[in-house]
Amino acid sequence: MPEYLTPGVYVEETSFRSRSIEGVPTSTFGMAGRTEYGPVPYLLPGGPTVLPGPALVTSFTEYERAFGGLKIGEEDCPLALAARAFFANGGRRLYVSRVFPFVRTSAAEDAPPAVDANFASLAVPATGTPLLYWRARWPGSAGARISVAVTFRRGKNILIAGGDGALRLTGVQAGAAVEVLPLSGGNAPSPSDDAPPVAANVRTVVRRADGILGYLNGQGGFEPVAAGTAAFHLTLAVTVRLGERVDVYNELELDDRHPRSVGNVLQAADPADEFSLVWLDTVRPAAGAPPTLPGARLAALLGLGQPGAHLTRGGDGLEPTAQDLGGKEANPDSLTDPARGLGALAEIDDIAIVALPDTVTLPAAEQKTAVDLLIGHCEKLRYRMAIVDPPRDSSISEVRRFRAQFDTKYAALYYPWVRITDPSRRPDPGAPPPVIDVPPSGYVAGVYARSDVERGVHKAPANEVLLGINDFTTNVTYDRQSVLNPEGVNALRFFEGRARRVWGARTMSSDPEWKYVNVRRLFIYLEHSIEKSTQWAVFEPNNERLWASVRQTVEDFLITVWRTGALLGTKPEEAFFVRCDRTTMTQNDLDNGRLICLIGVAPTYPAEFVVFRVGQFTADAQRG
Template sequence: MPEYLTPGVYVEETSFRSRSIEGVATSTFGMAGLTRYGPVPYFLTPPGWTTPLVMVPSPQLVTSFTEFERAFGSLGDVGASSLADRRNYLAYAARAFFANGGRRLYVSRVFPFANDANGVPTLASNFAQVPVGNPAIGAFRSRWPGEAANEFAIGISFQRSKNILVPGANGAPAVLKGVQPGAAVETFANAGAIPKGSGPVVPTSASVAIVGRAADDSLGIIDAGGNVVAPGAGAVTHLTVTVNVRWGSRRLDSYPGLELGSDHPRSIANVLQAVDPADDLSLVWFDTGSRPPATLAVGPFVDGLKTLAAVDWTFMTGATESTAVAPADIEGDASDPDDPKRAARGLGALAEQEDIAIVAVPDAVRFALTDQIDMTNALITHCEKPRAYRIGIVDPPKDSSISEVRSFRSQFDSEYAALYYPWMDIVDPTAKPDPGAPQPLIQLPPSGFAAGIYARSDIDRGVHKAPANEVVRGIVGFKQNVTFDRQSVLNPEGINALRFFEGRANRVWGARTMSSDPEWKYVNVRRLFLFLEHSIERSTQWAVFEPNNERLWASIRQSVEDFLVTVWRTGALMGTKPEEAFFVRCDRTTMTQNDLDNGRMICLIGVAPTYPAEFVIFRIGQWTADSQQS
């Protein structure tokens, strides 16, 4: 209660309406698996460092396939050479997801590091580098592991400003302008000695120094003894470096105007640092041999950069790929709160992202059948965890016949997963066919396509609409032809068929979960309840620790009823009026005195969902023309 201690007029704001419940997003997709490059948790101790470099990135959110390629690379092969199937299933699934209407995707990259005899990951060989100087006084290193880093190339160029040395006032020593401590400057006998022309800048390392701040707060040049001295007479130019990083012909990152002194906020070591760089998706980082960045000997550092600048591009070398991936790697584990080096990995990392509503693991199809079953069980377990609020999309084994996919489906029973069959044929986007030759095709599992259709249906109609009778975009056809008679075998067993219809294109022709419980037979019913549960749970957190009395109960009832009325108006619930669509009870009939004594407030909610018109039946009979209708 406010205090009224001084006589006067008090104006107070109050609310006369119930707290609203906001519906959560239902179309955010999450995947865990192999990619060519990109963020993955690891820790290592680079040469010269006394503490390990700890990298614990969260799953990366991307909103387009272009953004996915920038973060995780292209569609090229992934994994160790020992893998029988190195196709980049996760990248193709991401491409299919965005092509079919998806908008938000979280990716948890998996990279199984090799271990030494003591079980400690051996990481150094998984990273590429380009040394600077001979002997090396620093190095450009790949930020993330994988042999794709051997395709990165470093390009260096210098830039030189005009004379920045100006005379001091009243006979005082000359001063530097436009620079701050950590900047590199190049000294000349006079302004006429500054090289002219449009050719590449080639500094003389002996004439390059770093700017420092003297005790009297004036700027000077750091001499060989580490003292800050006045710049003296002559001319001084500001020397900066541009670092270009190229990945094939698809990506070029440019970092212009970088400084050489580690004290400068735009130094190479600060802008291109490993843990928190200016560019979150930078490909490389610059290692000075310590953290924080060491003060490099300016002359040798300039000589090392000049060597790289003498050629157009210098490719990074030394990176190797991971060991063979296993289902346990993709399943991952949760983070350890007592050990910062034990970050969440694989599906365990996706569990920490609350806004994910759809999950898949396309890499499961590269395993043998028993391992694929284990991976599918891990996916289902992930979705069935309390407060997960998500559904999994399961891929069938490659080249499955009707009997084989039925046998595969029989291994599972879950209302939190859906299986789609068969695989897709698409034109290989990485191939360059000969003129006149048939376009090369590749086979892909359906999970990425199905997830995109889920998202498209949610955005266009709502989560209550079954994600079926929707066109599959970006494919040539299906690997197996599912006919009417074949689907009559698959559909009762909860296998969603993908079918071609003459004149109506390729469509998803099923919306069933992998559950034997008829109450949760349909995907849209399961997802509608996940949407309702998650929305109510997230928007009623304010009620925790409120006085558990009639006032709170009435407020909760009003909030939930207002939300369900809105849902009913979208067509998600049955009934011609709200009373037929749902009920909300939160009073003495839902709670005992024992509940109240133990701090429990119980609200009972019942909703009548709409089921899809899976079987549209028209009954037609003969009727004589002279018959009279009553």
């Protein structure tokens, strides 16, 4: 109880209600794999350390801005196609962990990435000794399609006379660039907006210890504002283009002393724009060499011309292996060795559905390994479900052999692949539209998300229409599905007049208790929600008051779940039970600080086989 030491009136707040349990999200999707470009951790020798985690995107437009388009070079990108399918079928939240096996400076596994072999760049100026480099923030051959253009804007004269008659700079901070020109007949000159500044007239504004603003001279010292001059504030605009994407960064300053300088706004590690394409790398002068003058730096940036110059070099790295897709967990002893691949997705608690579309590009043995890593990821984390893609061009016998290699309640397999109009190609007039075959995981994940939002996680994500497809690569008939369904292969089928639908909701488990996807996902939802919302009970006094509070909290949550139709029974007592008392704990449990709550629920199973029995009866027969 509170401690009272001084006589007086004390008012305390208390609660007379049980704590509530909030349901966790169940429709958040996570994928790891190759993309055209986009965030990936890397550490360059003598360069930046860039350690982004998986990026959250909420639309395919946002995905394209972060990770590029549907192609990697000339090849289709399975992950991008899956992301497009996910959002087209009702998905709303997607985490992407980009996998990029770097070309390294040597064969050693821990060797640093080779800069030019992975990252596109542009020397500034293009001839002579470079003063700056525009570099692609992310590795990939797409960097060679990035162009950069820099323009300037000249403001009004920013010199004013102070109360003591001395001239003062106004409206600028340290690090701003100004063009200093002599007065003409006592009046400030009016230089043409199109005329580039003369390099010798450009100065960097610095602040003296007493707070007075002046210029940085060539020796790094302070140069006061001279009488008989005018100063024009120079700001920059950087335009970065990649295909149809155009990013414009306005009102940038020249020197890194300014918080809004080009180098600070467009830096590699933590830029103002999370998904910016380029960063500005400043070349340090050699030992004993004079510093680069601001006019030379400005002239080099403006020398790119219009509409700009393209970056060069870069590459798409090595072909990923199953181990690359599986990734690894973060090194606990090093902040510069983060998690990668599926290991990075493990750090995102909200993810409930995962897939690896790139497994279909691997050889058969490698694909088996990658699916094992995906299943192991879900089994270890317990609160997520995997969607597995079958190998390309699988026959009925081949997909059965593929399915026979796995036994898990945390994954589901869908067959066959889907055929869509190629979204990356414009059809020729008079020719049939170009089509491509894509794995089904992105489409099914979107159906999962749509079903969860519209009906709830307890509803089997089946008998749902697949949107955005032309056909299936294989026609699964009634007889063919009678072979696939008992083995846990969920069929995608076409029904005349009812479109193309998901026609199965089974896991890849041999345990009949966990045969259905919705039952497994319902228990994931219940377990995860209860775990997250009962953390308050840790270190509370382990007595009858705590037990009653935990019981009430869980019962209130399960009643809400029962009312949604997720549990069987006409009344709560038939749908679930919650026990947390001396019958669930021994004295040894109490002595060792264990609170044990026993919860039983009766889930609803899908009506997979709907049977109507029809028979004849006579007119005078009584109907009971």
